[in-house]
Amino acid sequence: MRRLERRRPFGPERAHVSIYLPIAELPVNLFVILGLGIAVGFISGMFGVGGGFLMTPLLILTGVPPAVAVASVPSNMAANSMSGTISYWRKRLVDIALGLVLLSGGVVGTAAGVWVFGVLRRAGQLDLAVSLSYVVLLGIVGSLMLTESVRAILRAQRGEPPVVRRPGTHAWFHGLPLKLRFRQSRIYVSAMPVTAIGFAVGFLGALIGVGGGFMLIPALIYLMRVPTTVAIGTSLLLVLVTNLIATVLHAVENRTVDAVLAFTLMIGGVVGAQFGARAGQAMRAEQLRLLLALLVLAVGVRVGVDLITRPADPFSVVATETFQ
């Protein structure tokens, strides 16, 4: 996470089938990249999240420059969520109205994220911002999910019925104006917090290369009280659209989208997602959430440890106009 310099990739001596990335300007092991796509696709299909929070740091570990990794992962997330969106669409589990309101914030957030990404890259603090965001974001989301899922599992063990929806409870934002009724989600809520959530997801997605599903789904379920399946379906739609926009904007603004890397990841991703979805359906919902929580926390802790341990070399080098 923390090194901006190009590390030695999985070198030619180890690679049997290597593929040259024209934008990252280095050869990588084809099977490593396909494997990453499959593994993250599996997790994506299993939990209904994009998996960008895993993919971006893993790519950087294989030697891909962070600027290329962050800009190329969104198209992979888009491909993964495209097939998911279609299958939820067929089951009528996508709330278009809610999706559109989320998108209004998401589009602005994505544009802002791409812009801030460029500013931070020029200032040399991109890797710090990405690492800190990871630690804070994954730490918070992971801990919340962990407590919630452990509670749910304990409740299930005591034989109590699962509490997914608590109608009648009112949070502070239910008093806000501009109220809209979202029929499919069976909620009546102000457009303002929905737009804000969309903005946050779009912004972070573009800035740190995460799809945003792992934040959006809990936000929709726990804050907005949207039914879980509709939350996943709607989240997939939003992740799809914001990531498509992020891909185009990164290509225009930062010129660091590597189409060869992206396509290789997509191929692995869509295959992995199919197996992941099957594995996910065989598990109980709260166990699934517990696993996801542990995964999110583990990535957050790993990035955090990197931030506080003394780097092997305090110096790092980055070409200022590699993509001229």
Place this chain on the structure above:
Amino acid sequence: MIRRGLLFVIIVAALALAPPATAERLIVSLSTHRVLINSNFTGTELVLFGAIELADPDILDRRGYDVVVTVRGPQRNFITRRKAQVLGIWINAESREFVEVPAYLAVSSNRPFAEIAETEFLRRSRIGIDYNILTQRIGTDIADVVPQDPFRVGFVRVMRAEGMFSETPNGVTFLSSTHFRTTVPIPGSAPTGTYEVETLLIANGALVTRETTAVEVVKQGFEALVAQAARDQRLAYGLLTALLALLTGLFASLVFRRD
């Protein structure tokens, strides 16, 4: 009388300035002048052959030759950053910009540089990484610094670790007393552009002659197309990548459809 004297002075001056008629000639041949980067490029190795052509064969007995081959890649700008601990977190604190420095630098010779010639000669002839010019922007100035400068040392160390900078004091092998060969590794992540290859022939710590040639490292075919599109057709490239994602997802949902 005066004119004859002047003529004499001119002839003596010309003889002193021109290389001696018995000077050696250096002939250098590279295995290729064009390295093509295609989809399975993982780096390559250039082979350089050299021959010392003697006008007078007896000269060989008096001299032991040394050869230094320096390959300087295309010039790029780099930012070198130094991390420091702030509130327990390692962040990029200071930075220096290296302006138009070779993105690739390989120096090889037949024996350690220090044994070939004196420091002053090495510095003047830019032999070794320490004596190659790595200009930094310092305030409003652009200048090289002493080899011990911490940012220069850090930059060189990172570049060496990436295989972009190298020094091989035994890299040049003499096949006979007048024929030599060396290899130049071009790593997979080598920058594209022109690589200048300079061969110095040294005898008794003094330069005899030099020969320069060049190698071109270029992306080829599909790789060149993608890189060019990403640079020149940004919007179309972005839209195409997005479309690719949509189609891949659509295709997957059709292939794997179970309901």
